[in-house]
Amino acid sequence: MVVGDFEIEMERAASTRTTVNPDQGSIKSDAMELVDDPFHRFLHSPQPLPEPRFNHRMGHSPRSSDAEKLLRESSIRTNRRIKFIDCLSKDDVNISELRKLAWAGTPNDLRAAVWPILLGYLPLPSNLRASTLARKRGEYSSLVELAFARDRQGLDQQIWHQIEIDVPRTRPGVRLWMQASTQRSLERILYVWAIRHPASGYVQGINDLVTPFFQVFLSAYIDSDPEEFDTSLLPSAVLNAVEADSFWCLSRLLDGIQDNYISAQPGIQRSVKRMAELVAPAPLYVHLESQNVEFMQFAFRWMNCLLMREISVKNTIRMWDTYLAEGADAFSQFHLYVCSAFLVKWSEKLRQMDFQGIIMFLQSLPTQDWGDHEIEMLLSEAFVLNSIWHNAQSHFNAK
Amino acid sequence: MAEYDYLFKIVLIGDSGVGKSNLLSRFTRNEFNLESKSTIGVEFATRSINVDGKTVKAQIWDTAGQERYRAITSAYYRGAVGALLVYDIAKHATYVNVTRWLKELRDHADSNIVIMLVGNKSDLKHLRAVPTEEAKSFATENELSFIETSALDASNVESAFQTILTDIHRIVSSKSLEQSADPIRGPTSDTIPVAIDSSTPATGSKCC
Numbered sequence: 001m002v003v004g005d006f007e008i009e010m011e012r013a014a015s016t017r018t019t020v021n022p023d024q025g026s027i028k029s030d031a032m033e034l035v036d037d038p039f040h041r042f043l044h045s046p047q048p049l050p051e052p053r054f055n056h057r058m059g060h061s062p063r064s065s066d067a068e069k070l071l072r073e074s075s076i077r078t079n080r081r082i083k084f085i086d087c088l089s090k091d092d093v094n095i096s097e098l099r100k101l102a103w104a105g106t107p108n109d110l111r112a113a114v115w116p117i118l119l120g121y122l123p124l125p126s127n128l129r130a131s132t133l134a135r136k137r138g139e140y141s142s143l144v145e146l147a148f149a150r151d152r153q154g155l156d157q158q159i160w161h162q163i164e165i166d167v168p169r170t171r172p173g174v175r176l177w178m179q180a181s182t183q184r185s186l187e188r189i190l191y192v193w194a195i196r197h198p199a200s201g202y203v204q205g206i207n208d209l210v211t212p213f214f215q216v217f218l219s220a221y222i223d224s225d226p227e228e229f230d231t232s233l234l235p236s237a238v239l240n241a242v243e244a245d246s247f248w249c250l251s252r253l254l255d256g257i258q259d260n261y262i263s264a265q266p267g268i269q270r271s272v273k274r275m276a277e278l279v280a281p282a283p284l285y286v287h288l289e290s291q292n293v294e295f296m297q298f299a300f301r302w303m304n305c306l307l308m309r310e311i312s313v314k315n316t317i318r319m320w321d322t323y324l325a326e327g328a329d330a331f332s333q334f335h336l337y338v339c340s341a342f343l344v345k346w347s348e349k350l351r352q353m354d355f356q357g358i359i360m361f362l363q364s365l366p367t368q369d370w371g372d373h374e375i376e377m378l379l380s381e382a383f384v385l386n387s388i389w390h391n392a393q394s395h396f397n398a399k
Numbered sequence: 400m401a402e403y404d405y406l407f408k409i410v411l412i413g414d415s416g417v418g419k420s421n422l423l424s425r426f427t428r429n430e431f432n433l434e435s436k437s438t439i440g441v442e443f444a445t446r447s448i449n450v451d452g453k454t455v456k457a458q459i460w461d462t463a464g465q466e467r468y469r470a471i472t473s474a475y476y477r478g479a480v481g482a483l484l485v486y487d488i489a490k491h492a493t494y495v496n497v498t499r500w501l502k503e504l505r506d507h508a509d510s511n512i513v514i515m516l517v518g519n520k521s522d523l524k525h526l527r528a529v530p531t532e533e534a535k536s537f538a539t540e541n542e543l544s545f546i547e548t549s550a551l552d553a554s555n556v557e558s559a560f561q562t563i564l565t566d567i568h569r570i571v572s573s574k575s576l577e578q579s580a581d582p583i584r585g586p587t588s589d590t591i592p593v594a595i596d597s598s599t600p601a602t603g604s605k606c607c
Contacts, residue, residue: 162415162465165415165416165437166415166437168434169434169435169436169437170436172432172434172435172436173434178434200467201467203465203467204415204437204438204439204463204465204467204468205437205439207437261467263467263470264470265467265468265470265471268471296440296471296474297441297443300439300440300441300471301439301440304439304440305439309436309439356443356445356458359443360443360444363442363443
C-alpha cells in the first residue's frame with residue numbers, strides 16, 4: 001500500500017544515519033542520546049521534520065483521483081503527527097489533549113514517548129523527565145541486583161520454575177523472542193515483578209503482556225523490524241533502558257488488573273460474568289445458551305491475556321494506543337466492551353454452529369489478516385457499546 | 400453431525416510443561432509443536448475412534464497446568480468420564496505431584512472417573528528421571544492404568560487414548576446392562592453421551 005510506504009519513508013527520513021547490518025537489523029545512530037531523552041529525536045532534531053515528498057512518491061503516474069485521495073490521506077497523517085509533536089513539545093504536556101490524540105492511534109515513531117506519559121511512568125513537565133527516567137531505571141537495576149543477588153537456590157523456586165518454563169514459550173518462532181539475550185531480559189522482568197507482587201506471583205499469560213512494551217521500546221532505537229532484531233547487538237545501556245521501561249510500564253498496566261491474577265482469579269470471574277450481561281441483549285446470546293456454551297469456556301483467555309492470544313502483537317499495540325488513552329481502568333473496563341464487540345462480530349457464523357463448532361472456532365479465530373482498520377472498527381464498536389451502556393445505567397439510576 | 404454411538408468427556412491434567420497440549424494435538428490432528436504457547440485456562444478438541452465396533456467420540460479438555468488456574472480448570476472435571484494424568488519422565492517433580500493431582504480429581508471429579516497415568520516424553524531416554532517400574536507399581540497401587548508416551552515421536556499416544564476409551568466403554572456398556580440409567584443428552588447431539596456416575600442429573604447437565 002502506497003500510503004503505508006509513504007509513512008515509512010517519512011520515518012526513515014526523520015531518523016538520522018544508522019548502523020546497518022542487513023542480517024540482524026540496524027541500530028539508530030542517535031540511540032545513546034535517546035536513552036536519556038526519548039523526546040530527543042522529534043523535539044531537538046537539528047532540522048525540522050521533512051515535508052512529505054509527494055511528487056517523488058507519485059512518480060509512477062497514478063490516476064488523478066487516486067493521487068488526490070492519497071494526498072488527502074497522507075496530509076491527514078502529517079497533520080496528526082504535527083499535532084502530536086505540538087502536544088508533546090509543551091513544557092507541561094496537556095494530558096487530556098494527548099489522550100484525545102492517542103485514542104485514534106499513535107504514530108509508530110512517537111509511541112515510545114507517548115505510552116510512558118499516558119501510563120504516568122513519565123511525568124508531564126518536560127524538565128522532570130530525564131531525572132525521573134534515570135531514577136526509575138536505577139531503581140529497576142537495583143531490584144534486579146537484589147533479586148538475583150544469590151545463586152539460583154536463592155530464588156523463589158516455584159515462581160522461577162514457572163517463568164523458566166514459559167519464557168521459551170513466549171512468541172515461539174519469532175526471532176526476537178527466541179534469542180538468549182531477549183529471553184534473559186524477559187526472565188528478569190517477570191521475576192522481579194512476581195516477587196514484588198506476592199499475592200499473585202507470576203501467572204501464565206503475563207509473559208505475553210510484556211511483549212508489546214518491549215517491542216515498542218526496542219523499535220525506538222532501531223531501524224528495522226523489532227521481531228527480527230538481535231538484541232545482543234544493542235549497547236548494554238540501550239538494552240537496560242528497554243528492559244527497565246518495559247518493566248515499569250508492565251507494572252502500571254498490571255496495577256489495574258491485579259484481581260485477574262490473584263487466587264481464584266476473581267477479576268476474571270467478574271469480567272466474564274459482566275461480559276455475558278453485556279452480550280445478553282444480542283440474539284447470539286440465546287444461541288450460545290441453547291448450545292450450552294458458557295462464556296467462561298472462551299472468554300477466560302480473553303481476559304487473562306487481554307485478547308493477545310486472539311490477535312497479533314501489531315494489532316495489540318494499536319489497541320493499547322486506545323486503551324492507554326482511555327485511562328487507568330481501560331484494561332479491566334473498556335476491555336469488556338471490546339470483548340463484547342469482538343464476540344458479536346462473529347455472530348453470523350457462530351449462530352450456524354453447534355457447541356463443538358463454536359468452541360473450536362472461538363479457540364482459533366480467523367484474525368490473521370487483521371490490520372489497523374479491523375482493530376479500529378472494533379474499538380469504535382466498543383466505544384458505542386460503552387456509551388449506550390453508561391447512558392442506560394444513568395437512566396436506571398435516575399429512576 | 401452426530402455420527403457416533405458414545406460421547407466421552409476426557410480431561411488432560413498434570414503439571415505445567417509436561418506435554419499435555421502436544422499429546423492432544425498429536426492425537427486429534429497428528430501434530431507436534433516443539434515450542435507451543437502455554438495453555439491458558441482450558442482448550443478443547445475432539446476425535447472419534449472405533450472401540451469394540453462402536454464409534455466413540457472423545458471430547459477432550461486440555462487444562463492449564465499452573466496452580467493458579469486450578470479454580471477454573473477443576474470446573475471442567477464435572478461430567479468427565481476419563482482423565483489422563485500426565486507427568487514428564489525426565490522431570491521427577493512432575494511425577495511427585497501426581498499425588499496432588501489425584502487428590503484434585505477425588506475432590507472435584509465424579510468418583511467413578513477412569514484415570515490413566517501417562518509418563519510423557521519417553522523419547523528423552525538419556526534424561527529419564529522416573530523409572531518405568533516405579534511409576535507402574537504406583538499406578539497399580541492406586542488402581543490407575545499406566546502408559547509411557549512420546550507426543551514428539553508419536554509412540555503410544557494412539558494407544559493411550561484407545562486404552563482409556565476402551566476401558567470407559569466397557570464400564571459403560573456393562574453398566575447399561577445392569578441398570579437402565581436415563582441417557583444424558585449432550586448439547587451437540589441426539590445420541591447418548593454418557594456419564595459413568597448415574598447419579599449425575601439427566602437434565603440441565605452441561606456436558607462441558
